Amino acid sequence: MSIFLDISLLHLTLLMMAPLIIACLGETIIERSGILNVGIEGIVTLGAVIGFLLTYYTGSPVVGCIFAALSGSLLTLLLAYFSISLRANQIVIGLGIFVLGLGVAPTIYRLAIGVVESIPQVPTLTAIKIPVLSVIPFIGEIFFKQNGLVYLSYFLVAAVSFVLFKTPMGLRLRACGENPRAADTVGIDVARMRYGACAAGGLFLGIAGAYLPLVISGSFTDNIVNGRGWLALMLVIFGRWVPLWSFIGALLFAYVDALQFKVSVIPQFAKIMPPQFLLMLPYIFAMIVLIQVAKGAEGPRALARPYNRETRD
């Protein structure tokens, strides 16, 4: 039992959960407006390289995060332009954005850094102890001795939930994703709302990308995102487009992911479980949970459908 509730394991779970949930929240905002963004992996990768390079050159992770967010937003706006203004197929454009991001990110890195024998590194973000809360036994160690971006992820879950479900703006945004014609009828500018959602959601995706070099490795590597963008996309469905549920999903996935590494280094377990099985564990878990959760899950009704106010549905 102690293995499963080990403090270091749970601490690591939150550390690895943060980029997933930040990206997931960005995607939730975008999808709630009716735009399907399958280019998430490419956008997160661009955020990673921009976040790293700006931090490296300015010495400030805050500047790195801001520019990473802006780059994410910019690339998502490209998706928005094709999806909203040109009414192109969102899957096709999204895949194009995915490939573009994966190609542009290492190109930017090579142009900036070049071919060197020792790659540059930036200091990773250190843990910030929250006064009073961090001294609470067990919980304090796990939740309140984390880096600033983990705290930001807690805040964003609450903030996005509040904006989406408790404010008129959130209602208008959801209306654009559910029934854009009805929203249009009551005077909501659907295109503007969708552009806004893409710009805002893209900020989150950029930050999620910057998280990886600024917290995990201190460096940018070609394969740094390694499918985490796609996982975030899955978590949106897992959470049924509700931030709190996505947060729980991200926690569960990060926990199982961290657990497999924990188990793999315990000789007693390693002897009976082949490493291939352990590596599969988080994905098997995700599939089983998704099969259960996806039953009856419905996304925004107008998701991935271009809206044209001059045509009849």
Added chain:
Amino acid sequence: MKKTKWTRRFIFAVTILVALCLAVPGAPGRAVAAKAHKFAMILPGPIEDADYNFRGYQVSQDIKKRFSIETSYSERISPADAERVAREYIASGYTIVGFHGGQYIRIVKKLAPKFPEINFIMESSGRGKVPKNVWNVHRKFFEAFYPFGVLAGLATKTNKVGVIAGIQLPDFKSSINSISDALKVTNPKAELVYSFTGNQNDPAKARQTAEAMIANGVDFIINMVNLGVYGVVEAAKKAKHKVLLTTFYTDKTDKAPKNFAGTLYIDFRPPFATAVGGILKGSRTGWVPMRPGNGFELKSLGNVSAEAIAKTKEAFEKVRTGSIKPRLEMKKVRLAK
């Protein structure tokens, strides 16, 4: 008058002879052979990785400089694309095609009989039978990693040593076995744990593994991941107890000067230069063992006692000279008992 006539004939004859020598294919002399050849290198990843692919890129640069022949390289070539890229090089007049990585062996063995006039260079973990126009760079990682087992055994305070690898390559399995043997000889109380993260270049997975090991008391981690090493470095830096690390391919000591205990410096230039040199001299096939002393060197030993450094260097030297012959077990990890 007569004398002049014979002098002219002699000069004419010598000129013809020299011209013939220069024209005959495969005529002796490096300059002649060198002009005829073009070298291409196929790399699996980006050359700015400051690691494995950078080393492959260095080979391409070195061949150009050393033999004054035209060289080229292609990056991020998956095994599925390698055959097409190699065929494009051959069609463009390249006569020597080098493949950087064991994942290309099947492609080399497939292409070599189809292009008998082309020379291929491949990297492998064994001295198997190769086609008549293939040079085999045999990477003996298991020999090179043995001294790290000695170093870990002497440096660990908790008697827990970890190895983090990515993919279950035969090279890594045999190296873990070799480390385990060295550890058993140097420090029988020490326990070895190992983990395959499933990816050589994912720092997040490597960091998770390293943190799990550190939480279990491991204080010496031998890295067999490429770019994943940066995740391990961060885990070591943030650990509550002192954690020592080793790395390979390039020296990364500056990333964590207080944590790195040594680097297995791997340089593909010497073995590839031997192969290309052999080809230019007319040898179509050959075997180059890449081992301690030829492509593998120990560098930046530090953060451990002088005795540990001395014994590690001694072990390296003994492996190099053959006084220590590490066990070769590539199929499965079988830790020493």
